[in-house]
Amino acid sequence: MLPMRVAKRQEPLGYWGSCVVLSVALLLSLLLSAGMLAIRGTPPLEGILTLFRGAFGSPWALEDSILKAIPIYLCALGVAVAFRLKIWNIGAEGQFALGAIGATWVALSFPDWPKFALLPAMAAMACLCGGFWGLIPALLRQKFRANEIIVTLMLNYVAILFLDYLVYGVWKDPASFGFPMTPVFTDGAIVGKIGTSSINWGLAHCILLGLVIWVFFRFTRLGFEVKASGDNVRAARYAGLPYNRLVVLVLVISGALAGWAGFLEASATVHRLQPSIMVGYGYTAIVVAWLARLNPLAIGFAALLLAGLRVGVESLQLDLQVPAAFGGIIEGLVLLTVLAGGLFTHYRLVWRRPG
Amino acid sequence: MKVLQVLAVLLLLVMAGTVQAAEKELKVGFVYVSPIGDAGYSYAHDVGRQAVEALDGVTTSYVESVPEGPDAERVMLNMARKGFDVIFATSFGYMDPMLKVAKQFPDIAFLHCSGFKMAENMGNYFGRMYQARYLSGMVAGAMTKSNILGYAAAFPIPEVIRGINAFTLGAQAVNPEATVRVVWTKTWYDPATEKEAAKSLLDVGADVIAQHQDSPGPQEAAEEKGVYSIGYNSDMAPFAPKAHLTAPIWKWGPYYVKVVEEVRQGNWKPESAWPGLAEGIVDLAPFGAMVPQDVRDRVTAKKAEIAAGKDTIFTGPIFDQSGAVKVAEGVAMTDAEMLSMSWFVKGVVGTTE
Numbered sequence: 001m002l003p004m005r006v007a008k009r010q011e012p013l014g015y016w017g018s019c020v021v022l023s024v025a026l027l028l029s030l031l032l033s034a035g036m037l038a039i040r041g042t043p044p045l046e047g048i049l050t051l052f053r054g055a056f057g058s059p060w061a062l063e064d065s066i067l068k069a070i071p072i073y074l075c076a077l078g079v080a081v082a083f084r085l086k087i088w089n090i091g092a093e094g095q096f097a098l099g100a101i102g103a104t105w106v107a108l109s110f111p112d113w114p115k116f117a118l119l120p121a122m123a124a125m126a127c128l129c130g131g132f133w134g135l136i137p138a139l140l141r142q143k144f145r146a147n148e149i150i151v152t153l154m155l156n157y158v159a160i161l162f163l164d165y166l167v168y169g170v171w172k173d174p175a176s177f178g179f180p181m182t183p184v185f186t187d188g189a190i191v192g193k194i195g196t197s198s199i200n201w202g203l204a205h206c207i208l209l210g211l212v213i214w215v216f217f218r219f220t221r222l223g224f225e226v227k228a229s230g231d232n233v234r235a236a237r238y239a240g241l242p243y244n245r246l247v248v249l250v251l252v253i254s255g256a257l258a259g260w261a262g263f264l265e266a267s268a269t270v271h272r273l274q275p276s277i278m279v280g281y282g283y284t285a286i287v288v289a290w291l292a293r294l295n296p297l298a299i300g301f302a303a304l305l306l307a308g309l310r311v312g313v314e315s316l317q318l319d320l321q322v323p324a325a326f327g328g329i330i331e332g333l334v335l336l337t338v339l340a341g342g343l344f345t346h347y348r349l350v351w352r353r354p355g
Numbered sequence: 356m357k358v359l360q361v362l363a364v365l366l367l368l369v370m371a372g373t374v375q376a377a378e379k380e381l382k383v384g385f386v387y388v389s390p391i392g393d394a395g396y397s398y399a400h401d402v403g404r405q406a407v408e409a410l411d412g413v414t415t416s417y418v419e420s421v422p423e424g425p426d427a428e429r430v431m432l433n434m435a436r437k438g439f440d441v442i443f444a445t446s447f448g449y450m451d452p453m454l455k456v457a458k459q460f461p462d463i464a465f466l467h468c469s470g471f472k473m474a475e476n477m478g479n480y481f482g483r484m485y486q487a488r489y490l491s492g493m494v495a496g497a498m499t500k501s502n503i504l505g506y507a508a509a510f511p512i513p514e515v516i517r518g519i520n521a522f523t524l525g526a527q528a529v530n531p532e533a534t535v536r537v538v539w540t541k542t543w544y545d546p547a548t549e550k551e552a553a554k555s556l557l558d559v560g561a562d563v564i565a566q567h568q569d570s571p572g573p574q575e576a577a578e579e580k581g582v583y584s585i586g587y588n589s590d591m592a593p594f595a596p597k598a599h600l601t602a603p604i605w606k607w608g609p610y611y612v613k614v615v616e617e618v619r620q621g622n623w624k625p626e627s628a629w630p631g632l633a634e635g636i637v638d639l640a641p642f643g644a645m646v647p648q649d650v651r652d653r654v655t656a657k658k659a660e661i662a663a664g665k666d667t668i669f670t671g672p673i674f675d676q677s678g679a680v681k682v683a684e685g686v687a688m689t690d691a692e693m694l695s696m697s698w699f700v701k702g703v704v705g706t707t708e
Contacts, residue, residue: 054433060432060433060436064429067425164541168511168708169708177471177513177694177695178512178513178516178695178696178697179447179448179512179513180510180512269424269425270424270425274423274424274448276422276423276424276448277424279422279424279426311429314418314421314429314430314433315433317416317417317418317419318384318416318417318418318433318434318437319416319437321416321417323390323392323419324390324418324419324420325390325420
């Protein structure tokens, strides 16, 4: 018999305790990763250091990681809103695609508009399209009791195929030699960079939207209703909270935020719409939201961490010839250890007394 | 005196530094769109990279599975900052990102595979794979009994369409009855999807399966059904020993070695290179045991003819799917026309969408 057992805590683990658990979990995942590097015959310490240098070790690297964190952050912020209500929106990928499509439609239709009119119109259209993609599962859930997990997941494929249809067909750039991409956006449709850095103004959007979501949950009645209903649906219904309307609300907000991410990605980084805009940010966002326990500020750090992993693993490939798949493995290990560490929020290990 | 001594030492150090710089290893970087372990497109490029790595005084490195877009730009920027001297980017979507990076680093040689844009320090290259496709089409056309050839196609872009057309024309050259059924998977590497696509072709009566994707999935489907197959990228016979007739394959090694040597000697100039069978960039994998001698002879003779410079594959008369003349008799398509091909020749069953 094991010399210890699991016992429930009287009180859930406090703030500092959670920090300790999180740090230990992250450290453990790094140790496991290092172990895997060692098995491959790569020097483990050098490998981990290369990973971190590649992700955060120089101004360029940090800028690259932040750039990549921007779309992940917005998608994660979105899914976190739905997760608060225990509505499992795993459709950020599709909502992201719809946002990119909406923004591109505006950019291609009104190329001559000045920046101050075009960018807000693109953002609004992206939110509208992304929100609409979130509205569909919400309505299906209410009318036909369709499970939102299945519907949101399936709609991802629909959205991506729709995007493909557009760039292979009606929106294809005649000057692209038949390759699937829209023409490059006009200057007015491009979100610029901050000063001389390579970071675009999307970072400011993230901070602003993060604040809005924080305020929404902290200070508004609606936000409180979402939290309360998420904690206990039955009690919320009993208290007369409009649960069904809340479901619609969170899915639309969720979709709109992912759509915003799609707008930024098309406008600020790719400058056009093309199939390779879809690289799985919507799925990474789910991991990020969970790692951060749905807290807007923590989502920022988690997004930066996973973005850094993706950036850093390229240095690992370049300098030490580690396969690309290793990045996915580390990502999985981080998620696994952090979620496993979550056990200690409500439980603790106690030593069995001899005899 | 002290000052002089210090100066002398400094001078020596600087000289030693320049001597070292002259002997500095040439660093060559490759950017791949898929994992190299796929026996496919990136694998073929990586075999070429290994030929470069084998040179004295050259080190190589690569990054695989790089999405075509902002990620590619970052990867190439990283290589440039890490002091790479030559960078090869091996997928179409890396074109614009590479152009951006090339402008920032005028001293680095940039080479882009399969695109058309150039700069002072950026050239592009590709292989005339359609020549080898044509030959593989001849083999398929000679071996089919149902006169239905199946083609598991990747994405409806000019490169793939050109390959299907060349394959069809090759098949029709030996067997005017042959038709080619096309199924799009919209994937580059997805073994399950590509195998399913091949199975759907088998269901409509195809008895030779060709493919453009990087996985051996279609080969396996043909092997299981007991029909023939044509591989792609590298010799795929190990995946389907009883089915594999031959495969149009890439041989990048000689080209990569040539470019790297030119850069080292300082006489590299950006150009738009489109070498083919003549230069040995594309080739045909060894024939399977089931290919009879007369077919081998005929294909080998045609191969020698093309390699000798007589490439009349896309010379008219060529008809489109509706039967209308698309290329008039005796007219040869220009490279630009071939590179932007977006229509199927007569005998292809399927759409370019």
